[in-house]
Amino acid sequence: DQAPLLAVCLSVGLLLLVLLLLILTMCCLRRKKNKQDQYQELISTVPSVPAHSAPVIPVSQGFCARQVPVANISGCIESWYPVGSVLTGLYSMTPLNEVAAPPLGMATRLCFSVEYRHSSEQLVVSLLRLSNLLPRFHSNMTLVELRLLPDDRRPRQAKARGTGPDPEFNDCLIFQVSAVCVLRSTLSVCVLSVEKDGKRHAVGRALFPLEGELGQAGRVLWRDLDPEEVMQCSELGDVQISLSYSSSLQRLSLVVLGARGLQLLTDAGVCVQVCLQIHTQMVKTKRSCVVKGEQNPIFNYRMTFKLRPQHLDDACLRFELVFLPPHRLAVSFKPPALLGVLVLGPFMYARGLQLQHWMDMINKAQEPVRMWHGLGRNHLHKSKCV
Template identity: 80%
Template sequence: MVSVGSVLAGLYSVPPLNEVVAPPPGMATRLCFSVEYRHSSEQLMVSLLRLGNLPPRFHGNVTLVALRLLPDDRRPRQAKARGTGPDPEFNDCFVFQVSGVCVPQSTLSVCVLSVEQDGKRHAVGRVLFPLEGELGHAGRVLWRDLEKEDDTQCSELGDVQISLSYSPTLQRLSVVVLKARGLQLLTDAGVCVQVSLQIHTQVVKIKRSCVVKGESDPYFSHRMTFKLRSQHLDEACLRFELQQPNDVRSEPPALLGVLVLGPFMYARGPQLQHWMDMVNTPQEPQGETSTFLSVNAALSLSHRGSE
């Protein structure tokens, strides 16, 4: 039986690189690939060919890509470029086992990373390719622009300032919720932050801050720690919920907004970069002198409580 997402480079043909058309004009970083669905075997074939116009600061680095078939695929398939420079080549083929009913509802996600010699990773961008309506051109070479990961999306719901650090020695993730600003409060019951550590779809641990009352710009300065093995850093995320307690204790709190920090699977923009900065600069235990990385990250609305 073929495992989902396995690489079978010797069994499936990939268009020769010398037959791949040149990228469209322009300076955008672009991904060259092709897709084909085989109904008889219910296999989606993804041929990863090359990148074009990689930014100069990444030319000397190793280029990695992580592929997933959304919404259900949680474990990325990775490929490493065969060279460096502005147009690194891959020439790899990936096989995703997916039914003919599900494939039109799926989206191919290709995330590009640049890795320095010391192992530090940088997010280059991502291509999201919905498969609906695209499977009639089997094997056609496609070029798609990468969505930049540094595009910041502002929020009208407010901002929360968070500091992260990770100790590989202790296998410990430290989180400090510093403060929030510009929150759209629903009542005067105060605000607290609930933090959930999640691996894939499983919630591993939930912790909460104290309730700060009477302020739309609350100052928490609340620290919490989570046990997290190093091998789970690419699979885990932190979910922050800003909540207002309900006057009726039996009723759930009102949810002001949700913020998710994590790798490509969960986050983009500053939220993704903040997580990657933490992974790239692990903090060994130094008592009270540990240095944390901080970022103001926009809240995204999950739902609002009753007015």
């Protein structure tokens, strides 16, 4: 009788021991799982930093330091501080070695930026570098002369800090100009190549109207230079025009920037008359400001015309450079003398660069397109724009 009773007691004891071991094992596993969950919750608030991500900054409290991803900060735990997001464009100035490569092409290009400081009424022009300099200028020193037209005649100069096809400048030039005048001004750029004996060669020139270009301070700009070969004027002279078209506003905008190589015998005034023509009908005529007659006058005069999109293929602009003789009476019915004419428009009216300028204006919506055009002798005996 004692043997079965002993067997039953041993069985019950073993069963209780196994049950106790199971309970202890479950408690250990649960405690370990709770610790893992707490650890994962703690580190999950810290975003992981993948490879090739944004740089990190150290943030510390006491002797404890962490590395916080700049772009992914979201909370504050223990020694973490809520830094927030950083708008790098407001604080960074583009280093010279991080300037993006110039657009593809063979033209010599200038890399620069403009910024207007209202508190001090200063226009700051930062010259960065040139690109695609012609091979014959690689061994020479490169100079850049800047003028703020039409009032500032004293040039500011900057000398390149090296030679070769892409000389670097990294200089800042300052112009003192009021906020009212700066929007009506044009930045004139002249790039010169200086040999060892001091002889200078014109590499190229560019005119940069400041209207509409001062909204994004420090933005890196690339501008093509009119090369030395192109700077050879036509027989009657050249005129530089900027065109842009907005289909939503049904508005054709143009800027008469300047002229060069004019054949003037006196210093009387000159101006530009612009006629908007649809088929054979003269729709609207406008005239620029009158400037003192000189070989290279600067107008920088803006005009706008109302033009519907359906008329882009049958409308044109006729430019007439007009010479105003001295002491011309306002009551005189004699038309002013013409120095040259230019027509910009579609295939119906123009060819070559004149046609290309018009097509570029249509294809580049609301983006100003500037070009130099030679003046012609078409109907110089009388003026059709009156």
